Amino acid sequence: MTNRLWIYxxxxxxxxxxxxxxxxxxxxxxxxxQLDSLGIPxxxxxxxxxxxxxxxxxxxxxxxxxxxxxxxxxxxxxxxGTTAANDEMLQAILSAGTRWVTLxxxxxxxxxxxxxxxxxxxxxxxxxxxxxYLRSQGRRVIYDAEHWFDGYKHNRDYxxxxxxxxxxxxxxxxxxxxxxxxxxxxxxxxxxxxxAEIIESWDISEPEIDPPQPPLIKGGxxxxxxxxxxxxxxxGVAVANAxxxxxEGVTMVQGTINGYGERCGNxxxxxxxxxxxxxxxxxxxxxxxxxxxxxxxRSISEIVNLAPDDHAPxxxxxxxxHKGGIHVSAVEKNPLTYEHLEPEKIGNIRRIVIxxxxxxxxxxxxxxxxGIDLDRKNPACRQILEKLKDLESQGYQFEGAEASFExxxxxxxxxxPPWFExxxxxxxxxxxxxxxMALATVKLSVNGTNILEAAEGNGPVxxxxxxxRKALVNFYPAIAHFYLTDYKVRILDGGAGTSAKTRVxxxxxxxxxxxxxxxxxxxxxxxxxxxxxxGLEYGLVLENQEAxxxxxxxx
Numbered sequence: 001m002t003n004r005l006w007i008y009x010x011x012x013x014x015x016x017x018x019x020x021x022x023x024x025x026x027x028x029x030x031x032x033x034q035l036d037s038l039g040i041p042x043x044x045x046x047x048x049x050x051x052x053x054x055x056x057x058x059x060x061x062x063x064x065x066x067x068x069x070x071x072x073x074x075x076x077x078x079x080x081g082t083t084a085a086n087d088e089m090l091q092a093i094l095s096a097g098t099r100w101v102t103l104x105x106x107x108x109x110x111x112x113x114x115x116x117x118x119x120x121x122x123x124x125x126x127x128x129x130x131x132x133y134l135r136s137q138g139r140r141v142i143y144d145a146e147h148w149f150d151g152y153k154h155n156r157d158y159x160x161x162x163x164x165x166x167x168x169x170x171x172x173x174x175x176x177x178x179x180x181x182x183x184x185x186x187x188x189x190x191x192x193x194x195x196a197e198i199i200e201s202w203d204i205s206e207p208e209i210d211p212p213q214p215p216l217i218k219g220g221x222x223x224x225x226x227x228x229x230x231x232x233x234x235x236g237v238a239v240a241n242a243x244x245x246x247x248e249g250v251t252m253v254q255g256t257i258n259g260y261g262e263r264c265g266n267x268x269x270x271x272x273x274x275x276x277x278x279x280x281x282x283x284x285x286x287x288x289x290x291x292x293x294x295x296x297x298r299s300i301s302e303i304v305n306l307a308p309d310d311h312a313p314x315x316x317x318x319x320x321x322h323k324g325g326i327h328v329s330a331v332e333k334n335p336l337t338y339e340h341l342e343p344e345k346i347g348n349i350r351r352i353v354i355x356x357x358x359x360x361x362x363x364x365x366x367x368x369x370x371g372i373d374l375d376r377k378n379p380a381c382r383q384i385l386e387k388l389k390d391l392e393s394q395g396y397q398f399e400g401a402e403a404s405f406e407x408x409x410x411x412x413x414x415x416x417p418p419w420f421e422x423x424x425x426x427x428x429x430x431x432x433x434x435x436x437m438a439l440a441t442v443k444l445s446v447n448g449t450n451i452l453e454a455a456e457g458n459g460p461v462x463x464x465x466x467x468x469r470k471a472l473v474n475f476y477p478a479i480a481h482f483y484l485t486d487y488k489v490r491i492l493d494g495g496a497g498t499s500a501k502t503r504v505x506x507x508x509x510x511x512x513x514x515x516x517x518x519x520x521x522x523x524x525x526x527x528x529x530x531x532x533x534x535g536l537e538y539g540l541v542l543e544n545q546e547a548x549x550x551x552x553x554x555x
Contacts, residue, residue, distance in 0.1 A: 028057050078133075150180060167204050453470045489524065502520070
């Protein structure tokens with residue numbers, strides 16, 4: 001078990017402090033179950049008593065427990081001038097009923113004097129008294145040494161005393177926190193090394209658990225205090241700092257999914273876990289759980305309603321995307337040429353990006369992802385490549401609109417079914433007070449039948465989308481299940497002012513797949529119509545894959 005690392009997730013507490021992130025009770029429960037399925041051993045659920053939502057969260061998990069993770073309650077040391085047994089805050093912590101409690105206390109004398117407005121000795125008593133009380137109530141304690149690295153730099157001796165007080169009182173883990181995120185990796189290494197040597201010299205008996213609890217590590221209880229690390233990303237090195245700490249002997253790493261957190265965020269577990277497990281040989285989670293990492297990252301992005309970072313290491317949509325023709329050609333021969341690990345190990349996939357930088361290798365590789373085995377000598381290959389570059393010179397961009405590129409490819413290969421044909425459209429907008437309603441009229445043809453339909457919406461694109469669906473749903477009922485999930489507008493030539501050419505990206509979903517299409521025009525409604533029409537058309541392709549012998553993989 002020497003290579004065992006204990007991952008501690010604080011997305012539900014520290015991550016929830018991220019600006020723009022707001023979690024409902026149901027959101028927190030869904031995220032907890034995602035983390036549990038990933039095999040995260042410690043999940044910090046929040047601060048019971050700080051708000052009703054966190055109290056309810058712990059109650060709900062008592063009714064429907066997680067399968068393997070330890071849910072941890074979080075709180076501070078008792079208040080100055082009182083006792084832990086009489087602190088109402090700690091009663092709420094005990095009521096949460098968790099086996100583990102994470103307690104944070106002050107390491108930096110500046111905070112003790114300026115923030116707590118108390119003495120250094122009283123702070124030590126607060127740490128000791130709180131942990132002893134929690135232990136007397138049968139709780140196991142992780143001690144988060146807040147502002148540890150700053151405190152160590154400014155008053156080393158006092159900072160060490162705070163750790164010793166926590167260890168003497170029965171804390172099982174001492175977690176060194178870079179709360180302000182200003183420490184660099186070489187400093188982390190040196191300080192952790194120093195602390196580890198100091199702890200080795202302490203004569204602290206193994207804490208007794210009352211009532212007896214199952215061992216944390218199979219084969220027996222740990223024989224000494226263990227170190228953890230909690231890093232923030234204000235200097236852009238939270239992940240590097242956590243890696244440095246582990247190399248110096250830390251056995252618990254705290255962080256959040258996708259690096260969510262206050263200010264610049266916390267250490268990103270989606271980067272740390274594969275680095276630890278696949279590159280450094282540490283045992284964090286099971287291999288069959290590791291392949292869920294990308295899916296969990298993106299699912300939690302959806303739950304917190306923040307767009308996933310396409311360029312995130314390991315789990316980003318672009319993490320294993322290849323755009324340059326030379327790169328694609330090399331990767332097709334041997335992925336090791338431009339990939340640092342196999343994307344499948346963390347549940348991601350290799351993507352070949354189509355753009356004006358593409359060569360024939362890109363087209364051939366992309367065709368294979370659509371289930372098409374193209375021969376390089378096929379004249380359609382050159383035709384597709386030339387069409388691609390011509391359209392991108394006009395402002396189209398297919399690397400973010402793969403559904404449109406597949407339709408372009410199918411058209412060149414004469415495999416694009418004529419689902420319907422747009423004959424024209426009109427949009428009329430009325431602004432009355434605060435409301436702006438739109439009426440769209442579309443004229444189209446389906447299998448030789450002309451259709452004229454109108455619909456209202458809360459804007460021109462909404463009305464246009466509604467009119468198209470209304471006209472087509474009787475012919476293609478599946479359209480009723482397609483919905484717009486994102487809509488982006490980009491001005492391509494800002495110098496032209498309001499006459500500028502516009503690019504529109506429209507993302508759709510049918511509840512299972514997601515696909516994106518693109519439209520470009522000097523008229524934003526025309527560009528929007530192009531994107532929406534292709535979005536509906538591509539949805540029909542997905543719904544009729546077997547009938548038209550298409551094998552598509554859409555992101």
